[in-house]
Amino acid sequence: MVRLLVLATFVVILNETIMINAIPRLMESLHITEQTAQWVSTAFMLTMAAVIPVTGWFLQRVSTRQAYTLAMGTFLVGTVVSAVAPTFAVLLAGRIVQASGTAIMMPLLMTTLMTVVPAENRGKVMGNVTLAMSVAPALGPAVSGIILQAGSWRLLFVVVLPIAAGVTMFGLRKLENIGERQTSSIDWFSVCVAALGFGGLVYGLSLVGESDRRTLGISIAVAGVAAIAVFAFRQLRLQRDGTPLMDLRTLRFGTFTLSLALMAIGFLTMLGSMMLLPLYLQNVRGLSPLETGLLIMPGGLAMGLLGPTVGKAFDRFGSRTLVVPGSIGIAVALAGYTQIAMATPYWQILGLHMLLMVSLAATFTPVFTLGMGALPPHLYSHGSSILGTLQQVAAAFGTALMVTVMSARTTSQIAEGVAPVPAQVSGMRLGFGVAAVLALVTIAIALKLPQRVAGSDTPDADADADADADADAGSGSGSGADAAPVPVSAPAAEDPDLGQRATVKA
Template structure:
């Protein structure tokens, strides 16, 4: 899509309205991303129905996240080669196929295969949405439109457990896919009827060595992190994660070499833009905090407070809804006031919400749990929209697809790291206390307190980083270092500037 995003088309809504193409992609992305976390509450039912252990059942979520991390790095190249409608058709048809396979799966292995196919389609939708949005929306309205994107990219995972809790009250875990299937099919048909191509594709070659190394690196890192949370496989997880980091390093070196010929799989020149890099850091900690709370809260509410999956989902639903409903409002505020008045208080709210959860107990009032969750979600809403907008807006247009690919990949790694971090801290603390004679429930509560505390410290560190972000998005100049040409762009200064979005 390089040709598609070399300039903003005249069809863009200059009056600030969200373009139809973006509305359609937001709706489709919401539907597919919802499935990343929709199976969290279904683990007990799945264990009973498929006769698998808890560790095996967890793979329905782990495999989804693992596939996303392995596939997203390829999307930057993929989106440059085909039209918007074709990319949409490929993503949604793949997702639909995976949903059908999962719904009728006779064995756990088939269900796992269906989840992998689902994730492959989802992995294309996220960068497609971000790349298209940057192409058709004027810079002065990016914040408002990006607020709707927050609904899809952030609120959908937050609402997944709630939606699944409600559906599971009606019956089998298969209903989670049966309910999603007609909705996704309608969205697909409607989208193909209304969607218009944005620009023309550009044929380019692909380095298959990079594809393999990226899959091993990012996939291995996510898989290793998922194992670290299991005490009996922690050493194996650390080893696989370390191997993944080494593979990512080799992948980065190869991309730097390929940039000289203009054919990198993932263009790392995006990281030379300071606003983009700092936005990635803030976004990563935000997703770490969100996924950490999504793992710990259900464990606390169901294992310690004996709530049902439905009751758990209903308790955290107001926070997820608040996050989604605030997205457009935060976007408008960003267009008017800039980033710092939103991101700094938002980062502080995230840290305060996590800090509040360090006081959980077996008798903590439910209204306090609800209030802290709403505070956390409001802080994330105030942070994500400006950070996404600033990060992508800092890049020249020919790097949009690569920037969205990096953003999506790092989102999955941050989610996996957040899950591994909080589970490891919680289980290590609880195991130590039980060994010293503490009862299991108080020991688990103490472990959760410590895990929330660690997440709060990380969130607090982002407040300072958030204060360094530029206030607004400005169109960066279309240039690249002379020693590393990019096809279709002009060579300019020999040294890339550190930050393309002035404060």
């Protein structure tokens, strides 16, 4: 069941970055500017950021099959619309519909995994999830570069369509409902504020990278942050006397909060480097999109193939054994990219990219598992919703930050009389340098993570269990994966059947 959801999620998330290499083709085919063409990727991220906050509430109200049907059905409709789009406006609408389906699949996968997989096996299974949530965006540009060699940008959707349709039909035959549905009302004010806040923040950050619209982008991003603050206060109020759209009690669990911070910085550096490296290879070294895709593909494949192995290692050794070396590897790889030049050997670029992807694999899988495992079951859907939303914001922030730093440095160098291409290389070096400094923060966070979540008999796990128990008590919940065992009363213990029922309930 989890493998099926991983496959479906991989297919839909791949489309988040698959259009990056198609920008020149879109400009030529639809007679649009580069800034307009960029919206096929920006609108996807924007929609994801606006829709994912609602999924925590949504997944508690519908069955697993209903959520899967809606997610994949919506994605298929968006793919068809995009493939036959006669104008850019129709293509953009198709991408928005695609993103709406993708936004449901990510939290559905995480919530289902945490529900059906025993705690002792979650690391192994979460390694497969890494393939979908981390490797798919990394492979998007490489896959699109290969497909575009065969013809039009429409092939990007034509190729995906039968694969997605096959996965959908197979899933409807095999997928089973898990968990129990909860009936609750929705606060439409929270829905609107969340869409304006998270969507506005992602949109504003996407404009920051454009020098002529940087001031507008900063203004929109600030307004988005203000709306998010209003959203947060609203959720805190609803937690006391209503049903929150996004339950912020998840942030009371220290391990989950640390995992969020590490994941955010990890995605920021990964997406930032994904933006800078193709620019360097194509604009400076003159490689084609296909050659660029083939050069960076081994790193993405290594990241995916190592996911299950890293998961098994996490189940056996715990988190810090993997996350600390992984965080150091990320920083070292990004620091290595600060030394790129006009004639840096390709093997060196490939080696650094492999190191970066392998280090991200060693970091993401344990952190996913550790963070979600620290939550009680009734908060799984909200935790996956927060994680997915933060992933989109971090991706937008990382892209905006790297492009802004590179552009500012390039402009400064040209003003000093440096030739345009060397000036751009200097800007890329500084961008990678900023990412390397941020990666140092992940090392500090990794050292604070517990070795395991509650349920283990290690000292770290005991401390984490106490913290999680306190958080559960504060939230008014006395049950969950990490709550302390509930003792069976004496009468229950005398009756084996009654004792079994009481234990299961506990």
